[in-house]
Amino acid sequence: MPNAHMPASRIASIDIMRGLVIILMMLDHVRERFYMHVRTGDPIADTIEPDLFFTRMLTHLCAPVFIFLAGMSAWLYAHPKEGEYRSPSRFLFTRGLVIIGIEIVLYYLVWADSFPNYLFLQVLWAIGLCMVALSLACRLNYRVIGGLGFLIVLGHNALVPINFEPVELGYIPWAILHDGGELGQIGPLTISLSYPSLPWFGVILLGYFAGPLFAKSTSAITRRQWLIGLGASCLAVLLVLRGFNIYGETIPWSVQETGIETVMSFINFTKYPPSLDYVLLTLGIGLLLLAWLETVKKQNGLLDLMQTFGSIPMFIYVLHLYVLLAAYWVLYAIFGATHGERYGLDSVFWIWVGMFLLVAVHYPIAKTFAAYKHREKSNKPWLSYF
Template sequence: MAVVSTPPLTAAAVANKSRIASIDIMRGLVIVLMLVDHVRERFYLHRQVSDPMDVDSTSPALFFTRLAAHLCAPTFVFLTGLSAWLYAHPSRGGARSPSGFLFKRGLFLVLLEVTLVNFSWAGSFGTFWLQVIWVIGLSMIALSLLVTLRYWMIGAIGFLIVFGHNLLTPITFEPGEFGYGLWTLLHDRGYLLDTETLRIKISYPLLPWIGVIALGYFAGPLYARTTDAAVRRRALVGLGLGCLALLLVLRGFNIYGETLPWVAGGTALQTAMSFVNFTKYPPSLDFLLLTLGVAFPLLAWFENGKSRLMDAMEVLGSAPMFFYILHLYVLLILYQTILATVGPNHGELFGVEHIWWIWMISAILTVVLYFPTRAFARFKHSTKMGWVKYF
């Protein structure tokens, strides 16, 4: 299950509109890609993919549809850290501590994950799947502690975690062993609890995401009011190209950064699929280099671009949590209605036959969901009710 939404650490209240539009556009783009992946989870689950994806059994169309969704979580978490810096350094007035802000919103996201989000997947409470909203919430709580450190220390911790956590891969614990629970929480995907009465599955181990949110905070000065826009765009493009160049070296020679080495396939396309087939749970260094390496130049491009499509993406990205909750329940109702009226056609599941249906359904839902999201965004940015800002 892919992801989801950044918390409402919007830069709109703390930066010039022309400078934060690119951030909302970027959020809007990854929200749409997230929607595609969740439509796949509903209507293409009979062609489920593994992690990493099995190149031999996964069709190229399904493989690259899933690969596109990989952009979502790293971008959301990075922008959460960046937005926390913007909150701490408003365009008007002096600096303020974001610690309390981060802590409260982090707890709110964890609460959302175990209530509204978990219920939306099956329409009932069974196994608790702790996924992206949960890990963003915990990352915010972790950042609420890190911001008490010196700025350079936050960056150093972020770099150390992102570039060093793959060294921890050989460390494993079996269920019942001392340390299993902590390690499942931090690094290895698995069941935190697996009993007859309660099952809790950690789908998004926390540690690497703390590194990503810390680096997002560390990158905040790129969007300071004193930073020239051209300098920022050049820096973003340089960061993106640097990430991709490092990825080519590390991955090309299978040096470091991914537990699964790439291999030559029967065709050039299969070889390319193997090369970009990275571990997401937890996100490997190569996974983060690819996704953030793509996200940084896009942020620079969106700052200059102007079109109706970008305007629409900006609207979606200005109320990401509302869109996230809304789309989950729309998909739940839609799927259950079709299943009840048409019946299953793949065992107990209902599914479409071709991947292009997933993209078509996603496009239609994007248009449909745009209008309530736009209405809520306008309400959120005009109301004085504090709880609304959480969405």
């Protein structure tokens, strides 16, 4: 599955998977920008129509797959196909701080028009904090890293009963690690955190632990067998835990009036923080998709697009948020407020149309920047952060 525009050192299936995540993220951000008049909730509200429910559920793949691949990429950075081991600590630490900075500054500016008095610490905060933590954890024994990742992902749901009141000493640390919520105020600005870092740290550790699957010494057949086995195991464990409402999700599922509503109840998982069932579903699907991408031998236009996006994810992430902001104000100027005080789309169909338009607008820009990055990265190290 070669792409002539990509360096030979890049792994096509990982870039394509990351590109798919970016496209789904665009879908979710179109929903957030233009469909704010219909709140989805967490877990998703019972009153949501199926088309919006499954659109939202599809975008749930983004954060866990992206963070898992970030851990995997860290292992690959430390173990290049040609050359000796190099510590990823410095790169992870600085990259994590840069990503946190992007969250605090650039992401706030995107939403300042809607929430001028709130600074939301979301997915980039979690990724950045996890990278900083991984810069320390990567010094541990490889098996300890894997064991710690499994312990956190499998066990953090047992911590749900632990909580602190805002006036208690442990409130802010626990909000950052597990519960989320408002952290406090800086002048008129309220700091609110929706991505607690502890569960995501477990995911990035598991990604690092899975890195050897893409080592030069691992054959494609072996890698695919492991990916299928791990993905199927995640979904099998999910069926047992969720099927009998044993563990892994705070809200049990139940049989509803219709089959589609029953399916919605069964897969309606908590994202903030990510429950075990949520992680099992999303990583299970993600691992199976990676296994399928191992079998794709011929590049086509769609795969080229996803691989291009996946090779420059941070650039596309930041750019598309500002394109969406500009598009919103253009449409608001033309049509005015259509839902309350805001301009909004009238159906989920138009969310999907907006996503396809966003992809089409960004692809030529992405190709140009990707070519520049891969050509100049050795001379301009800052490009590696994009």
